[in-house]
Amino acid sequence: MTWIVEQDRTWAEWAALRILRVGPVPNHLAIIMDGNRRFARKEHKDTLVGHTQGFHKLTEMLCWCRDLGINEVTAYAFSIENFKRSKKEVDGLMDLAAEKFAKLLEEKEKMTKHGVCIRVIGDLNLLPSRIRKLTAEAILATRHNSKCFLNLALAYTSREEISSAVNELSRGVAEGKIYSSDISEELLEKCLHTRGSRDPDLLVRTSGEVRLSDFLLWQSGFSCLFFTKVLWPEFTIWHLFAAVFYYQRHYHTLSEARQQSLALRQCVVEESDIESCHIKFGDKVSQEHIIAHASARVERIENFLADLNNQRLNYLQQMASEGND
Structure with missing residues (x-):
């Protein structure tokens, strides 16, 4: 099945789309696609059939998001914890990933x-080399879009992501x-697997589970959380409409809380610059000292992040050149 799905809308769907687009629409939607296995059991089919249906549902949802104006989607495709499942299921999932x-x-x-633009987040070293190669090729082929x-979160957990960022720092x-003294919340964020993405505005989980399962724990602090009992392969455009409407009802509260957090973070950075200058220059500190200190810090951080990005690009290019298993 194709990744780019084109669908015709019913008049009712178009009417709902137009109404929702009058209000604030999330720029970034995160989705925990839960319920594939339960769907397969419900339909008396093999587990892999449920996962295949789950992928098809993802491609449908991407079409719905395009129509709504949601321009970024992060999907929890495979957790590091999922490696604990049966070898048959894990191998089947890896084969499905390779095919897609x-x-x-x-x-x-x-x-x-x-x-x-396709991005894959997670510890890619845990994946088979054939999957690493394909993911790297996909990332490199679409990175300028x-x-x-x-x-796509593959071999991902938030704890691993945060640990990896701390190790980089x-x-x-x-x-x-x-x-x-350069280390801050903002810098740690720029070392996460999700660097380059804004935090999700709306996070949806299907299947009735009311937990995040170690998904985007850092990034979802000010996200609107929407839980629905429907199994992922049975998710419809109307469930997405309900999630977006729920987001719109809470938009102003969440937006205000996010802005207050960002303002507080900036104050902490500025106070840190002043404190560092007082330690270095004592009572002779001046505004010029503070400006020079802040400028030097920004330059160090920019060089550090540029180096990290180059390392990641080299890593992807190396993976793309790997042979298959």
């Missing part, structure tokens, strides 16, 4: 036409690229 990424590469011209973004300090 191979299809994506066949459609890369269509992806470019629609401006779709900027109209809409699909982030620790290595940067040890190598003298940044100072320990």
Whole structure:
């Protein structure tokens, strides 16, 4: 099945779309696609059939998001914890991933036409080399597209992501690229797997489970959380409409809380610059000292992040050149 799905809308769907688009629409939707296995059991089919149906539902939802104006989607495709499932199921999921990424590469011209950028977040070293190769090729083939973004969380947990970011910062300090005083919430965020993405505005989980299962824990602090009992393969455009309407009802409260948090964060950074200057210059500190200190910090951080991005690009290029298992 194709990654780029085109669907005709009923008059009722178009009417609902127009009404929802009058209000605030989330820029970034995160989705925990739960219930594939239960759907398969319900239909008396093999587990892999449920996962295949789940992928087809994802491609449908991407079409709905385009119609709504949601330009970024992050989907929880495979957790690190999922490796604990039976070998048959894990192997089946890896085969499904290989098939779908191979299809994506066949459609890369269509992806470019629609401006779709594919990003894969997680510990890719845990994946089989054939999957690493395909994901790297998909990322590199679409990385210059900027109209809409699909982030696939593979071999992902938020705890691993945060630990990895802390290790990057620790290595940067040890190598003298940044100072320990440069470390802030903002810098840690820029070391996460999701760097380059804005935080999700709306996070949806299907199947009736009311928990995040170690998904985007850092990024969802000010997200609107919507839980629905429907199994993921049975998710419809009307469930998405309900989630967006729920988001709109809570938009102003969440937006205000997010702005207050960002303002507080900026104050903390500015106070840190002043404190560092007082330690270095004592009572002789001046506004020029503070400005120079802040400018030097910004330059260090920019160089550090540029180096990280180059390392990631080199890693992807190396993965793309790997042979298959």
